[in-house]
Amino acid sequence: MELGLVTLLRAAWVAAILPVVIALIPSSKISFFQKFVLGFAKRGKIMQSSSNKLSVPQKLFIHFYILAFVWTTLLLVATWLYDYCTMPKITEPLLFSSIASHLTGGSRIFSSHSSHTSKEHRSRIAVSIFLLLLMEAQVLRRLFESIYVFKYSPSARMHILGYLTGLFFYTAVPISLCCNHATEVYKFGLSLIQEFIVKGKDRMLATEVDWWRFLNPLIQLQWYSWIGAAIFFWGWIHQHRCHAILGSLRENRKDNDEYAVPYGDWFQYVSSPHYLAEIVVYAGFVVASGCSDLTIWLLWGFTVANLVLAAAETHRWYLHKFDNYPRNRFAIFPYVY
Numbered sequence: 450m451e452l453g454l455v456t457l458l459r460a461a462w463v464a465a466i467l468p469v470v471i472a473l474i475p476s477s478k479i480s481f482f483q484k485f486v487l488g489f490a491k492r493g494k495i496m497q498s499s500s501n502k503l504s505v506p507q508k509l510f511i512h513f514y515i516l517a518f519v520w521t522t523l524l525l526v527a528t529w530l531y532d533y534c535t536m537p538k539i540t541e542p543l544l545f546s547s548i549a550s551h552l553t554g555g556s557r558i559f560s561s562h563s564s565h566t567s568k569e570h571r572s573r574i575a576v577s578i579f580l581l582l583l584m585e586a587q588v589l590r591r592l593f594e595s596i597y598v599f600k601y602s603p604s605a606r607m608h609i610l611g612y613l614t615g616l617f618f619y620t621a622v623p624i625s626l627c628c629n630h631a632t633e634v635y636k637f638g639l640s641l642i643q644e645f646i647v648k649g650k651d652r653m654l655a656t657e658v659d660w661w662r663f664l665n666p667l668i669q670l671q672w673y674s675w676i677g678a679a680i681f682f683w684g685w686i687h688q689h690r691c692h693a694i695l696g697s698l699r700e701n702r703k704d705n706d707e708y709a710v711p712y713g714d715w716f717q718y719v720s721s722p723h724y725l726a727e728i729v730v731y732a733g734f735v736v737a738s739g740c741s742d743l744t745i746w747l748l749w750g751f752t753v754a755n756l757v758l759a760a761a762e763t764h765r766w767y768l769h770k771f772d773n774y775p776r777n778r779f780a781i782f783p784y785v786y
């Protein structure tokens with residue numbers, strides 16, 4: 450079952466990456482295809498008002514973060530609870546086995562004691578919990594910024610397919626971060642709900658919480674997960690600073706439709722530092738997962754392709770719009786592109 454979900458997610462990421470990567474190939478022979486893909490990817494200032502058909506307001510970005518917050522929280526709580534409840538007590542390995550089996554009504558998922566209590570298996574679950582915690586930090590900040598930092602102009606729009614791609618992205622990312630054991634967690638959740646219905650709230654909550662056991666996933670993380678978290682927060686902080694700069698450009702203006710040249714932080718080097726920071730944030734996931742999970746590489750690949758495409762258009766737009774635009778700025782990667 451896990452293999453089915455993992456394969457499906459990988460296929461979905463490849464299908465999402467391919468058109469964007471093809472559109473990035475600098476060849477006039479495929480200019481029709483490039484325009485076609487860009488038509489869906491454009492939003493805000495780089496979307497011409499003439500292409501407003503089938504579009505929705507750009508401020509609907511907030512839907513992505515509400516969806517991502519609810520979905521990430523659900524997956525995080527379920528995975529953490531699963532880890533907590535199925536962790537064997539060193540002195541009671543056999544008791545654990547029978548409880549786990551009882552919980553699932555003798556399900557095959559928990560009957561293979563050795564495979565589900567192996568150190569490697571537990572450490573993979575710990576990494577998923579950690580990645581979901583990082584994702585929570587990202588979507589909560591983005592939700593806050595969508596409400597309080599950005600001042601979307603009333604005319605800023607995005608293509609309906611871009612909107613649907615956003616909904617796909619924020620559904621697929623959280624599940625990709627924990628897909629290797631999502632089916633186990635799902636079955637465990639179902640059995641817990643069944644037990645809740647049979648036993649009732651009072652008997653279920655009678656168990657005392659063991660905080661050390663609860664925090665165990667964070668204690669057993671490997672060094673690479675902490676390096677990944679450092680990379681994640683490096684991108685996280687700079688993205689917030691760049692968003693604050695963008696939000697401040699309209700602070701003292703009556704007209705919310707006006708654009709200006711942003712300065713400060715990573716804007717000194719590139720035109721779309723908030724996109725670069727997003728790439729750094731998702732690179733943090735790759736490193737925190739030990740660089741060994743193809744699904745997480747693919748989600749990062751989509752983020753890079755998608756944002757490079759948008760950054761190239763944004764850079765062209767700035768150069769065209771402002772005569773005094775700093776010529777030493779690159780589109781997205783300092784000194785490279």
Ligand SMILES: NC(=O)c1ccc[n+]([C@@H]2O[C@H](COP(=O)([O-])OP(=O)(O)OC[C@H]3O[C@@H](n4cnc5c(N)ncnc54)[C@H](OP(=O)(O)O)[C@@H]3O)[C@@H](O)[C@H]2O)c1
Binds near residue numbers: 605706709711724751
């Ligand atoms: N992971 C992914 O694949 C993915 C995809 C898309 C977005 N994102 C992330 O979501 C965040 C927002 O993306 P976005 O494409 O909506 O960013 P954006 O087009 O740069 O817009 C962000 C906000 O800043 C305003 N703004 C931008 N440039 C401005 C300027 N020169 N002067 C005044 N205001 C300006 C926009 O105004 P208007 O309302 O007038 O446009 C909008 O309110 C980014 O950090 C990005 O990394 C990620």
